[in-house]
Amino acid sequence: MKKRLLKMKALGGQIEVAEAGKGRDLLFLHGAGGHMPNDPLLAELASKYHVMAPLLPGYGRSTGEDGLRDMLDVTLHALDVMEALKLMKPIVAGHSMGGMIAAEMAAIAHTEIDKLCLLAPAGLWIDEQPVVDIFSKLPFELPPLLFHDVEAGQKLMTAGGGNMEDPEFLKQFLVMRARQLGMAGKILFPVPDRGVAQRLYRITAKTLIVWGAEDALIPVAYGAAFRKAISGSKLVKVPRAGHAVGQEKPAAVLKAIREFF
């Protein structure tokens, strides 16, 4: 994947964008964990699409997070990035937190987004099926929440290496975690609902919703809630996949997207 930096004037920062593949444009917005090392989903999507995957401020080399405080800030920022990348009506895809942002973009700017793909998006709240509080989880507690195959998931997450016993690495890890989840917390903490439910009716994009059938973080019941709220949308459940459905079953997700759009 090629990486490049995009200056964002209004934000007073820069955005790191990963880019790969040829074909129709696909804008991909990551979840609260950012991109995984050698992200299997991005690689798979790039086999058929021209993928542009910007990192939210606070992630990687993207900066300017202090200027983003709430859902509207983040949504408008994401639309600014789409414009700065000169993407005209791309497939807008987002995972988890990124799905929440993508849904907000499609609700607010419904004339600019006509193809929407939500992978286990956050943004709704059902009292009987609470979304897990990721912020109080310790790093070792995450793989079982993200993956159906926990062992394989663990390997994916730690592919970048690093030794937690090394104080310098630990410090860097803590800084990274504070930047990433500090930013994510502005739209996900303490309850990941910033009112998108009352705006979903505005979405006119052709919408595909994909969920890991074994999602332990945002239960699959939320898939039905999104499908019901977005008219004409389709819900695809991927068997033997957890919350990181795209990283765990990249081929199945690509297939669903190819068949739908």
Add this chain to the structure above:
Amino acid sequence: MKFTWFHLMPWPHMPEDFRQKHRSVWVDLPNRMYEPELGHGIYHQYLDQLEYAEQVGFDGIGVNEHHANAYGLMPSPNIMAATLTRRTSKAALVVLGNSIALYNPPLRVAEEFAMLDVLSGGRLVAGFPVGTSMDTNYAYGTVPALTREKYAEAHELIRKAWAADEPFAFNGRYTKLRYVNCWPKPIQNPPPVFIPGGGSVETYDFCLDNTYSYSYLSYTGYMRARLLMEGYWKRVVEWQMDESPYRAGFAQVICVADTDAEAEKLYSEHVSYFYNRCLHVHPGFADAPGYRTIKTIQTGALSQFTSAGRDYPNMTWKDLTENRYVVAGSPETVRQQMEEMIKTLRVGNVFCLLHLGDMPDEKVRHSTKLFAEKVMPHLRNLWPEWQNHDDRFWIHPMNERVNLKAAAE
């Protein structure tokens, strides 16, 4: 030196197997464990102890704010301080403090602190903590990365509300008020302000900038606090400020008995209750990502000051006292160690933790009385070059000022 007798007001009925049965004393501990009818007597016993501390000569009595926990049962410290205004007359009421980012609008703090200052005749010390992550983020839902910005705005509003003589409009990001009009106003304007800190570099500067006293509240004792306090004093020098010891305070767990051996016999079980049950916090709740600033993490302060040296379950009375987490023993032993602590950290304020965990009333009073009578008098004059007092960092009661005025006439 100023000595404040500080109460945490813990729940004293956590079971023996508490650590095994529950992952945390804070945030998600089921409140079925709290028994309101027992709570009635416990609250009153604790308030009696604070009043007793004034009687035996402590300069201040202290309360603080915590939520959703069995460690400290004062979600509203102002209610406790209000009851204390009625039956005390001399001691400073050290409310350490109100977590100002949690009040909506934060003007509420300006009002309630003003009420306390008026009720007490100008005896309020106002504390403005950011609050622990357990309280502020997990129990009260403040977005971690916005906590400090919200805090700064709340602080600005409170100070402006106290200073103004007429209504004004406040257009903040988090609070918008067309008419800010603080009735009543405090007698001391402003009251002395103490800021509890735990190693954030930004807090040092905030204190120096506003002439607030930096209060380090730790339970790991003065030997471990040294590095952190040295960082603060280094900053004082960099800012070219005077090095008044009253710019700083420290909380210390203290147990006094007739002899060193007696201290262990009387207090070790309660010390163990405190360290092993009251401080049993799930690590996932201790520090929500975004709660600390990147700058603070980068200084490495956290690894130095928080994670290491907290193996409480495996620490014996000997470990805790030898490493001075707990200053305990005969009056002479305690005097020596307190003097070392005060001089090492260069502090003018000491927050004395003489009630611990599930300590029964008679032991609390025994330890308190011994400290007041046999230790405190010998520590009074440790900062003679400052006449043992700094006007900027202590209360100005109405009575004293009236007398001064009369004397001048």
